[in-house]
Structure formats: C-alpha cells, structure tokens
Amino acid sequence: MKKVILMACAVAMLATVQAKPVDNAKLSINKNNIKVWTFQNSQNPVFLYKAETTYDTALEKAVSLILDVDHAVQWVPYMGSIKVLSRDDKKGEFLLYMVLDFPFPLKDRDLVVQGKMIKDAQGIITIKNKAVDKGYAKNPDYVRLTHYEGDWTFQKLANNKIKVSTYGYANPEGSIPLTFVNMFVQQQPYQMLQKMKMELGKPSSIPALPEALR
Template sequence: MLKHLNAILMLLFISSMLLSTATHAKSKERLGINKQGIKVWTYQTKDNPMLEYRAETVLDTTLENATGLILDVERGKKWVPYMSDIQVIERDDKAGEFIIYCRMDFPFPLNDRDLVIQGNYRKDSNGRIIIKNKAINDPRVPIKNNVIRITHYEGDWIMTKLGAKQVKVTTSGFADPAGSIPTSFVNTFVEQQPYQMLQKMKQQIKTVNYTAKDLPSILK
C-alpha cells in the first residue's frame, strides 16, 4: 500500500483554484483551452472576484495507475507546479480520510504559501474514484515565519474509467491565496496552471505502474 497520501495534488497553483458550491450562483463556463487532449473551463461564482476552473483530460492508463499517481506524495513534486513540501499529518486508510501539510514555493518577490488539508477519498457506485479536500486549521502545524498560511481552499479530483486502459480525469478547485497578491495576477494563472499540471500528469503516468494492490482497500 502506498505509504503517503497526496490528495492535495489536485490543486495546484493553489492561488487560482476554487471548487464551486451550491450556495454560490455560478456564471456560465467558458472553454478557455482545448488542445493536446486537455480542456480547461473558467467561471465565476457570486461575490468571488477570482475566476474558478474545471479541467479534464483522458489518460491512456488504468484507473488504478491514475489513482496511485495522485496518492504518491513524493512523485507529486514532479508534476504539481510550485509544490516544495508535502507531509502526511495523519491518515486512516480504512475510512479513506487524511490530513496533510503542503508548502508552495512561490517565485520572488512573493512569499511562499502553505496550508493544511483535510480530505477524503472513495469509490462511488459507478466505480469512479473521488477525492475531496478543504483547508483546515490544525494546532499540530504552526504558522512559519515568512510563509503565508492559506485558510480558504476547496478542491477535488474525479477519475472515471472509460475502458481497460483509458481514464477521464477531472479536477476543479479554488483557493484564496491570502496576502497581497492582486486578483488580476491570480486570474492569469487560472487557465494555464491546470493545463500545465495535466500536461505533466500525462507524462508522469507513463513512468509508473500502480495496481490494485498499491491502493487503500476502500478504493478496491
């Protein structure tokens, strides 16, 4: 079984992501990118000045291999931009629950960002793998000097088996990056970031071979 969980690897450039909820009025999605088998839509919800996104692609691999890649914390640093540190605080593989700490190495002159994520993963009645996450406060992870703590974040991954070796991957999310980052700066990344992340994921999936035995029992 994988030793580490990496459900956060669904974000990332964390400063541009937000999962929409039923309590927010959602504007019509706009398809901003459609190339190399990757689509990225953007939209806004009421009272949120930052764009939100949904992105998807199809991987030529098994459902187990795609899931294993997302749950492999160390390998996540190879395909999630700006991710510099990921640590598992606690987890319960039987319940499909976890708490992890993540740190993003932002380019100068921005301060680095970090956050504590509480999440869960499950397989639904249609066989899809669903991973959901949100930021929480945790006294076990004190705030660090010169690092800005993100406290408003939600995101998810959904993996749907299309065939023996074909999986549709959908990711969406949102985070308030906190601090003094202009909204206009954040919004410039909303389309490009998930596109680049899924590009790298498509490359990484070719280098791994996870099977059902590598996954938590709740996902089998």
C-alpha cells in the same frame, strides 16, 4: 508506504465546489486533449476552474500517482514540499501539510489540507480536499491559506482508458494582483494535467489502492 492524497491542486493550490461548469463558465483552454473552464461567482473575485482530459492508462495507476506524496514535488507545479500529518486508509481520510513555492518576489504559501477519498457504486473515485486552519503550527516565513476547496474525479471509460477531472478554488491571500491570480488559475491545471500525462507514460507497476477505494 507514505501514500495519501494530493490536493487538487497545488495544485495543488486551487479547486471547486462545483461538479461541473456553471452557466457563465468560459472555455479558457482547449488543446492537447485538455480543457480548462474558468468562472466566477458573487462571493469570489478569484476564478474557479474545472479541467478535464482522458488518458490511456489504468484507473489504478492514475489514482496511485495522485496518492504518491513522496513523488508529488517532482511533477506538481509550484509544490515545494508535502508532509503526511495523519491518514486512515480504511476510512479514506487524511491530513496533509503543504508548502507552495511561489515565484519571487511573492512569499511562499502553506496550508493544511483535510481530505476524503471515496469510491461509488459505479467505480468512480473521487478525492475531496479542503483547507483547515488547524493541525500544524503557523510559520512566519509563509502566508497560510485557509480558503481552499477542490477535488479530483477518476472514471474508467474502457480498458486502459480513463477520464480525469479536477475542480478548484483557492484564495491565495496577501497582496497579489487579481489579474495575475486569475491567469495562474487558467494555466496551472493545464500544466498539471500535461505533467500528469508524462508521468503516467513512464513504465511502472500499479500499487494497490487504499482499502477505502478497493
């Protein structure tokens, strides 16, 4: 069973080192029960973001969707392909190779994501992701992303009621106008959480979570 973590992003392409919006965060989107905040710091011209929503579903089902690598291309925006390079379900560690399908005329991006999944004493599940510049040979057809950090957080609020948060930052590299990148940062997490709701609404069984999350 090829299950492992998705990057927040693709996102799969963007994520944040912050646990909550900072003082200068702007509520950029607030509709359909989804909120997206964007903010900047002195080190990064590209927006960072936080997005959150609630779903009427089991926590295990939502986490399993994120871990279902084979299914990711069907619903994660801009996800071209994803491959599991290594995984240790007992330790909750994984390594992924991802290709992001950027719109023409932009060159597609790829990245190697190192991740960790954790369940705390309160039952909150966190999936942390970070790009690493090793583990997979570079392909001249793609622009390699090396500056990416992000995470997902899943919290049970009641029976079949959960809160899902995703945070992110990434440098898309290459010659892309900053205004385009920052617009993408606002829209991508919103689109992803909407698509996630649609996927969770489909009837399916609830797979067992990896050992590290039980």
